[in-house]
Amino acid sequence: MKKDLSNIKKSKFYLDKNECVGIPTETVYGLAGNAYSDKATSKIFKLKKRPRRNPLIVHYCSLKMLQNDCYTNNNFFKLYKKFCPGPITFVLKLKKNSKISKNVTNKKNTLAVRFPKHTKTRKLLKSLIYPLAAPSANISTQISPVSKKDVKDEFGKKIKFILEGNESKIGLESTIINLKNKPQILRLGGIEISKINKVLGTKLKFIKNKKLIAPGQDKVHYSPGIPMRLNIKKPKLNEAFILIKKRKIAGKNLFYLSKNKNLKEIAKNLYKTLRMIKNKKYKSIAVEKIPNKGLGETINDRLLRASKF
Ligand code: TXA
Ligand code: MG
Numbered sequence: 439m440k441k442d443l444s445n446i447k448k449s450k451f452y453l454d455k456n457e458c459v460g461i462p463t464e465t466v467y468g469l470a471g472n473a474y475s476d477k478a479t480s481k482i483f484k485l486k487k488r489p490r491r492n493p494l495i496v497h498y499c500s501l502k503m504l505q506n507d508c509y510t511n512n513n514f515f516k517l518y519k520k521f522c523p524g525p526i527t528f529v530l531k532l533k534k535n536s537k538i539s540k541n542v543t544n545k546k547n548t549l550a551v552r553f554p555k556h557t558k559t560r561k562l563l564k565s566l567i568y569p570l571a572a573p574s575a576n577i578s579t580q581i582s583p584v585s586k587k588d589v590k591d592e593f594g595k596k597i598k599f600i601l602e603g604n605e606s607k608i609g610l611e612s613t614i615i616n617l618k619n620k621p622q623i624l625r626l627g628g629i630e631i632s633k634i635n636k637v638l639g640t641k642l643k644f645i646k647n648k649k650l651i652a653p654g655q656d657k658v659h660y661s662p663g664i665p666m667r668l669n670i671k672k673p674k675l676n677e678a679f680i681l682i683k684k685r686k687i688a689g690k691n692l693f694y695l696s697k698n699k700n701l702k703e704i705a706k707n708l709y710k711t712l713r714m715i716k717n718k719k720y721k722s723i724a725v726e727k728i729p730n731k732g733l734g735e736t737i738n739d740r741l742l743r744a745s746k747f
Contacts, residue, residue, distance in 0.1 A: 445601055446562050452598045453566065458482055460575050460589040461562065462603020463554040465525045465611050465628050466582040466709070467589050468497070468572030469597070479541035479571050485596055488578045494542045494571040495527050495550040495612075499563035507536040507569070508549050513617050513638055520637050523555040525608050525628025529616040542571050548618055558603045574611060579658055581716070581744070584609050584709050591713070609706035610736050615642075626736040628705075644735070659743040660709070662716040662723065666745040668738075670724035678720040680711060682728055691720070701733040708737060712744065 449459045453470065456478040461470045469486060471478030473496045483490055498504045501518070508530040517526060532538065532549045543549055551569075554560065563570060574582040575589045583589045584606040589597075613627030615634065623631055623644045635642055673679035678691050683699045685692075693711050696703035715723055725741060728734050 442558060446558060446565065448599055449562050449601045450565050453478070453570070456481070457598045458485060460583075460586065460593075460597060460600030461556075461559050461570070461572060462586070462601060462606065463497075463556045463559055463572075464607045465554075466584055466606050466609070467575045467586070467600075467603075468554075468570075469575035469589075469593075470497070470570040470572040472566075472568045473542055473571040474537040474539060474568045476539045476541055479539045482571060482573065483541065485593060486573060486576070486578050488573065490541070491544050492578075493544045493546065493548075493550060494573050495552050496538065496542060497552050497554055497559070497563060497570045497572050499523075499553065499560050503569060504551055507533055507538050508551060509533060511617060513621055516637050517615070517617075517634065518553075521629055521633075523553040523560065525555075525610075525612040526634075527552040527612040527614040527625075527627075529614065529618055529624065531618050537568075539571075548616075550614060552612055556603055558601060562601065579661055581660055581662055581709050581712050582611060584706075588709075588713060591717075605706070605710070607706065608702075609709055610733075610740065613736075626739045628733075628736070630732045630735075632732070644739075658746045660712075660740045661744045661747050662712045663747065664716065664720065664722055665747055666723040666725065666741070668725050668741055668745055669727040671726075673724040674722070676721065678715040678718070678723045680715075680723060680725040682726050699729075701729070701731075701737070704728065705733050705737055708740065 456475050458471045458481050461468045471482050529550050576592050586600045586602045589600050608628040611627050613629040614625035616622040680693050682695050684694045684697045695707045
């Protein structure tokens with residue numbers, strides 16, 4: 439407990455000095471910096487090799503602080519009440535007098551905001567007088583990190599500190615919804631669209647290739663950097679084979695995502711497994727078919743992008 443507190447203090451120490459810190463969230467780990475600081479947010483882009491045109495998500499723990507920066511509306515409050523803190527990101531209209539760095543928004547008049555659930559990150563946010571800009575803590579287009587070790591894998595000594603927070607419970611990024619005008623799903627994620635529709639009384643669907651609305655949703659993304667084949671029944675020789683359900687057959691090229699086709703478990707293990715296969719230096723990956731329902735839709739979206747290598 440004492441150690442946790444001192445690690446949160448350490449994170450604050452570096453963040454106050456405009457340094458970047460790795461932070462745990464329930465979705466994936468983030469690379470965080472003071473969202474009001476040009477210096478800190480510039481560092482995020484540089485470390486990630488992220489194109490400047492791709493805006494950042496800003497993390498809050500209080501509504502009051504959010505309202506310094508954005509206009510809220512009824513749809514926002516409905517979803518906030520139901521899902522926050524949790525894996526949902528809202529795109530809202532930015533206030534003219536907000537202190538958010540221009541780097542974060544790419545000079546646009548909207549801001550993507552999120553209330554992460556992870557206890558340590560919430561404690562950290564509570565101790566700060568600014569919100570945290572935090573994209574996923576991976577080099578641009580690569581696999582997102584779900585543990586402190588993964589973040590180390592990506593940045594090594596280039597970042598000053600990573601706050602330890604165990605493996606991310608969800609293992610996939612947040613769902614992004616644009617609430618500036620008529621609600622629109624910009625990215626599939628940890629919360630199923632059907633749940634959002636229930637709360638809003640809408641029939642929203644995810645429409646692919648709405649590119650440049652969520653500019654980071656390029657075709658190639660979440661990539662292990664090796665060819666990947668989807669919906670495969672039988673792997674090729676020496677190919678890593680990802681299966682969604684444990685089988686009796688053995689083989690060191692077999693990687694199971696869950697015991698019994700549980701989509702939450704599959705989601706949680708997906709990035710970890712892709713990273714493991716990459717580190718084992720396989721030359722290609724085959725993936726068994728994954729049901730395209732609920733979280734399965736998000737998982738398939740990520741796999742499809744990861745396969746566009
Ligand atoms: O779960 C998550 O959302 C994780 C954790 C760390 O919070 N973060 C994350 O950030 O996935 P990132 O940067 O990897 O993905 C953010 C996505 C990008 O596709 C970006 O283009 C989009 O959000 N985005 C950011 N600001 C936006 C805005 N104002 N309008 C539309 N899309 C925006
Ligand atoms: Mg990302």
